[in-house]
Amino acid sequence: MILIECRNMNKSYQNGQIETPVLKDINLVVNDNDFLGITGPSGSGKTTLLYVLSGLEKPSDGEVILLNQNVAQYNNQQMSNIRKNQIGFIFQFYNLIPNLTVRENVMLALVIAKGKDDSRVDQLLTMVGMADYQNRYPNELSGGMQQRVAIARSLVNDPKIIFADEPTGNLDTINGNEIMNLLHRLHDEHKKTIVLVTHSDDYIKYCSRFIKLVDGKIVKDEVLSF
Numbered sequence: 173m174i175l176i177e178c179r180n181m182n183k184s185y186q187n188g189q190i191e192t193p194v195l196k197d198i199n200l201v202v203n204d205n206d207f208l209g210i211t212g213p214s215g216s217g218k219t220t221l222l223y224v225l226s227g228l229e230k231p232s233d234g235e236v237i238l239l240n241q242n243v244a245q246y247n248n249q250q251m252s253n254i255r256k257n258q259i260g261f262i263f264q265f266y267n268l269i270p271n272l273t274v275r276e277n278v279m280l281a282l283v284i285a286k287g288k289d290d291s292r293v294d295q296l297l298t299m300v301g302m303a304d305y306q307n308r309y310p311n312e313l314s315g316g317m318q319q320r321v322a323i324a325r326s327l328v329n330d331p332k333i334i335f336a337d338e339p340t341g342n343l344d345t346i347n348g349n350e351i352m353n354l355l356h357r358l359h360d361e362h363k364k365t366i367v368l369v370t371h372s373d374d375y376i377k378y379c380s381r382f383i384k385l386v387d388g389k390i391v392k393d394e395v396l397s398f
Contacts, residue, residue: 174237175333175365176202176225181234183217183224183388194220196388198234202333207359207366209376212385218369219337221385225367226259226335227251239332256285260326260334264341266318268310268325275306278325285329296324300354316347323354327364334358336368340375352378 183195194217202208202225210218223229224236227243236243239258246254255261268277278293297303300320310318319339326334336355340348356378358364368379376382376396384392 173204174201175204175206175239176200176367177235177237178225178231179235179237181224181231181236183220183229184232194388195224195231198390200225200383200390200393202365202367204332205359205363205365205380207356207378207380208368209379209382210367210369210385211371211373211376211382214371216385217388218385222335222337222367222369226261226333227254256281257329258332260329260331262319262322262326262334262336262339264338266310266315266322266342268318268321270310273307273309274302274313274321277310277321278328281325281328292328292330293324296327297321300324314347315343316350319343319347319351320354323351323358327358331364333365333367336366338369338371341371348372348375 178198178200181195181198182193184191184193198221210221212218220229224231227238227246230243239254269280272280275293275297278296279290282290282293294303297306300323302317302320302324305313305317313321340351343351352375355366355368359366359380379396381395383390
C-alpha cells in the first residue's frame with residue numbers, strides 16, 4: 173500500500189526577488205512498512221524532502237499525496253490531526269520539555285491527541301529501555317537516553333509513519349548504533365514505516381531501501397536485502 177507519493181515535485185524558497193530551488197523533479201513512492209533512508213551531501217535537500225513528505229512544508233510545484241490525499245487539499249485542522257494521530261517525528265535535538273519528567277514528556281503527546289490509554293506510555297518506556305528513568309528530567313539523561321524518550325513520544329499515538337531527521341546527529345557511534353537498532357526493531361517487529369534522513373552512509377545498512385539526493389535530485393533509489 174502506498175502511503176506517500178511525490179509526482180514531479182519541486183520545492184523552492186523565495187527571498188525577495190531571489191528564488192532558490194532545493195528539490196527538483198522528485199518522483200518517489202513510500203510504501204507501507206518501508207524503512208527508507210534519505211542520504212546525500214550537505215545541502216542536497218534531505219531535510220527539505222522529509223519536511224515536504226510529512227506535510228510540514230508544501231511543494232512549490234507538482235503533487236505530494238500523503239495518506240491518500242493531496243497535501244494541498246488538507247486544511248490546517250486536518251493537517252494538525254494527521255500530525256497528532258498518524259505521523260510521528262524524531263528530531264536531532266530531541267525537543268524534550270526540560271521541566272517535565274520522562275513520563276510526562278511522553279504523556280504530553282498523548283494528552284495533546286486526546287488519548288486516554290496512559291498504559292501505552294508505560295509500555296513504550298519499557299520497550300525503549302527507559303522505564304527505570306521515567307521520573308528523571310531531561311538534563312539528568314545522556315543524549316542517547318533523551319533520544320530514546322523522543323522515540324517513545326513519537327510512538328505514543330501509534331502513528332502509521334515515523335519521520336526521523338538526523339536522529340543520531342548529536343550522538344557518538346555507540347549511542348547512534350543503539351538508536352538505529354531500535355528504529356530497525358520498530359520497523360522489523362512492529363511493522364512501522366520509517367522515513368530517515370541520515371548524514372552517515374554507515375546507517376543505511378539498517379534500512380530496507382535508500383535514496384540518494386545530489387543537488388536536489390534523486391540519483392539513486394535502491395532496495396536493500398537483509
